[in-house]
Amino acid sequence: MIKTRGPKKGECNICGNFTDLTEDHTPPKGCYKPRAVELIPITDHLRAEPPKKKQISQNGVKYRTLCGHCNNNILGQECDPDLISFTNSISTILKSSINLPPILNIEAKPQNIMKSVIGHLCAQGVGRYQKGNITLPIKNYMLGSEELLPEEIKIYCWPYPYSKNILVRDCALMDLTIHEPVILWLMKFFPVSFLVTFNEPDPYKFSVLELSRWRNTKFNETVTLPFNINNVPHQYWPEAPHDNTIILYGQEAISSSEKRLTNRSSNAPAVLDSF
Ligand SMILES: [Zn+2]
Numbered sequence: 001m002i003k004t005r006g007p008k009k010g011e012c013n014i015c016g017n018f019t020d021l022t023e024d025h026t027p028p029k030g031c032y033k034p035r036a037v038e039l040i041p042i043t044d045h046l047r048a049e050p051p052k053k054k055q056i057s058q059n060g061v062k063y064r065t066l067c068g069h070c071n072n073n074i075l076g077q078e079c080d081p082d083l084i085s086f087t088n089s090i091s092t093i094l095k096s097s098i099n100l101p102p103i104l105n106i107e108a109k110p111q112n113i114m115k116s117v118i119g120h121l122c123a124q125g126v127g128r129y130q131k132g133n134i135t136l137p138i139k140n141y142m143l144g145s146e147e148l149l150p151e152e153i154k155i156y157c158w159p160y161p162y163s164k165n166i167l168v169r170d171c172a173l174m175d176l177t178i179h180e181p182v183i184l185w186l187m188k189f190f191p192v193s194f195l196v197t198f199n200e201p202d203p204y205k206f207s208v209l210e211l212s213r214w215r216n217t218k219f220n221e222t223v224t225l226p227f228n229i230n231n232v233p234h235q236y237w238p239e240a241p242h243d244n245t246i247i248l249y250g251q252e253a254i255s256s257s258e259k260r261l262t263n264r265s266s267n268a269p270a271v272l273d274s275f
Pocket residue numbers: 012013014015016017066067068069070071
């Protein structure tokens with residue numbers, strides 16, 4: 001079983017306070033319509049054969065792991081609206097039939113988006129406040145109103161025109177030509193993927209938009225993000241290993257997809273498997 005419900009009272013995964021825990025939707029509601037989803041471990045998602053057992057989560061993927069303040073105030077009120085607005089603008093443009101330029105200039109608040117992404121990935125996993133030496137930098141970043149993204153963190157994003165949601169914490173990817181691993185977290189959902197790396201060794205070069213280039217912008221500051229809609233890596237990048245990489249997953253690595261209805265009615269949600 002993939003554990004998503006923490007105890008009613010416990011340690012908040014962001015601030016560490018022992019208090020009543022609330023349910024956090026990952027990704028947040030507003031980025032998509034939460035429906036019943038099937039959860040499978042990422043290792044099954046990467047196999048060619050479909051998994052025999054699937055776990056159903058009603059109303060999207062949610063974790064009871066955050067206190068009310070971190071969940072409702074910091075994420076829900078302060079940061080999520082900007083992640084939602086960013087993803088909805090991309091979604092609207094991608095779904096439109098107009099001829100698109102390759103680079104979309106999107107007005108967005110990068111610090112707010114990065115905080116939202118980090119916060120929701122922190123929510124993943126029960127009893128996961130302790131994250132090693134990034135515990136305090138992340139807590140200070142999330143709780144402070146003027147904190148900048150910690151230096152050891154980089155965040156990337158790219159278009160993701162696919163239906164499966166991917167959530168990954170505690171993954172180590174090693175490019176065999178580099179010899180040093182990079183620790184990463186991942187949140188992928190239509191229409192955007194986010195990759196978070198920690199202490200990324202220099203030789204790694206991810207050729208997608210680095211959101212953390214705007215790490216020095218103030219909270220609530222708006223910039224123009226050049227989002228290249230033609231730069232779409234493979235659907236399973238970077239979670240699937242290829243010739244030169246080894247990848248190791250911790251327990252918090254799942255794939256979720258909308259539960260297929262056996263008798264699909266005409267108003268059943270469309271599933272976008274390809275662009
Ligand atoms: Zn908290």
